[in-house]
Amino acid sequence: MLDYARFWINPVHPVDRVLIGRHESNQRSNYYNRFLERFLMDKAVTSSAMGKKLLRVLEGKREAIPPIWLMRQAGRYLPEYRSVREKAGGFLDLCFNPELAAEVTLQPVRRFGLDAAILFSDILIVPLALGRKVEFLVGEGPKLEPLGDAASLATLRGFADENVLAPIYETVRRVKGALDQRTTLIGFCGAPWTVATYMVAGMATSDQAPARVFAYRDPETFEQLIDRLVEASIDYLIGQLKAGAEVVQIFDTWSGVLGPEQFERWCIAPTQKIVAGVRRQISDAKIIGFPRGAAAMALPYVEMTGVSAIGIDWTFERSIARDALQKRVPVQGNVDPMALLAGGPALDREVDDVMKELGDGPLIFNLGHGILPQTPIANVERMLKRVRG
């Protein structure tokens, strides 16, 4: 196993260290020079990034008022979402209806003036495109046919079915056409580990025991599943970027259940392959990684995957994120969704702390995980007002 401590003991390359101190120097660090070079070289990126806060932050710049979007910003806490959702029928019917999916994607952007729209879809579209049965039962969450051995693995399609994915790309095109010059469109996929946890268990579980046991008992077969998901995710993200997404996020909601060795094999390595695979075709692709619960593995994750930015969950100590992570890549996060639900002074303190610890560097203001359905809209407004001043 790698000596992970070395990432933390020496968190900034020696050559950058003298230049990076935020107070000591007005010289640009090598880190920022690298960003700037890439920024200036690519005129297409330059012209679109000029007006888009979120893209500027992904180029390594700091914004006095950071760009803001919220994970799961389109969802049941919004009455306008609930009404479209009812009209669409089931949750998957909504995902596969480009007109209605585009509408719910745009709803929170219109209501709150957010800096980004995130495609309305789900991470479990990929198993569907690989030929698995996927259902969403009201009040129960996702149901899939469990995949537990080499025989069931053999029933997976070789490649993601483009006919299944076509309506999703159409949603991306529609949303892109409707967004103004300042709003960034984010596409996404689930990370292979997180998607595999649902495929193996066939449902949401609290600890992802079925996938963890499978990965320990039969790592070779499990790796085949992960490899299929890596390939499908590369194609899927490239499809979204070609259809108009400007940034993609890889959601690894369940990476925090993995021990360090397992984390490297099932979270870092597949994510690194996806980043490299997408960039083989789209060299300047902007990719945000969200390894929820990564804790001490966050720095090796940043170093080894090559993501453009890292999303941190609310348990991540913010001054450590600032000193170790934000000196390398922009950081996204990390208000506790429960503080947003609670509102009041506790929410204010949480917002102020994010700004105090992370606001002096490249920051994408967000939650540390998805917004909860019971969240009062007034609390979202209160949070936005506090960040925007």
Ligand code: CP3
């Ligand atoms: O606004 C957005 O963020 C975009 C849409 C989006 C959804 N799911 C819509 C959704 C995104 C980015 C996701 C990602 C997703 N889906 C993840 C990773 C992020 C995370 O939240 O951890 C995961 C693990 C899933 C799988 C999933 N989808 C589960 C476990 C559930 C059931 C739990 C629940 O919240 O109901 C879903 C359903 C789902 N995906 C809903 C929405 C709006 C609720 C379904 C409904 O409206 O009935």
